[in-house]
Amino acid sequence: MNDAAATTNGDSKGIVPALRAIAAGSPAVAKGTLSPRVVLQFDHASRIYQPHENLGVRYRIEGIDDEKVRAVERSAVWYTEGKGEEDLESHFFERLFGQDAVNAAVPNGSFAIVLPSSPLSYEGVIVKVRWCVRVRIFFEGGKDFVSEHVFEIGQIPPARNRREPLA
Numbered sequence: 001m002n003d004a005a006a007t008t009n010g011d012s013k014g015i016v017p018a019l020r021a022i023a024a025g026s027p028a029v030a031k032g033t034l035s036p037r038v039v040l041q042f043d044h045a046s047r048i049y050q051p052h053e054n055l056g057v058r059y060r061i062e063g064i065d066d067e068k069v070r071a072v073e074r075s076a077v078w079y080t081e082g083k084g085e086e087d088l089e090s091h092f093f094e095r096l097f098g099q100d101a102v103n104a105a106v107p108n109g110s111f112a113i114v115l116p117s118s119p120l121s122y123e124g125v126i127v128k129v130r131w132c133v134r135v136r137i138f139f140e141g142g143k144d145f146v147s148e149h150v151f152e153i154g155q156i157p158p159a160r161n162r163r164e165p166l167a
Contacts, residue, residue, distance in 0.1 A: 120154030
């Protein structure tokens with residue numbers, strides 16, 4: 001592995017706690033000192049993919065002004081929402097650091113991955129499984145910013161509550 005990037009494909013138990021912390025909120029946003037924005041475009045306008053399909057994204061980072069970026073993380077993760085314990089797993093994780101790698105990823109970047117066979121996106125009554133692409137920016141001053149963009153794998157119809165009348 002070179003000093004400019006660390007990449008993991010598959011389950012990355014080591015980054016799950018870090019991703020969970022990201023989901024709770026970004027210090028850069030909370031303090032209101034930065035107002036970055038990540039504009040992300042999926043290669044499928046519908047944002048619906050099938051298992052084992054290629055997912056490609058392009059992004060543009062705006063509003064960082066004169067802030068110096070020290071690292072960029074790009075990932076594809078799935079997480080659960082609902083009753084019980086929530087899960088979070090990484091399918092793809094890449095951290096770019098070092099001036100050359102950061103310059104190549106800011107303000108524009110792209111990446112492509114092959115999606116796994118599971119879990120499929122699911123909109124259940126008790127639990128939901130969601131997939132997203134995340135772009136996280138680390139600034140020299142110690143602040144960070146994260147942007148999350150949801151997509152779907154598979155096309156499982158949403159679950160209905162038993163109390164809902166059948167159509």
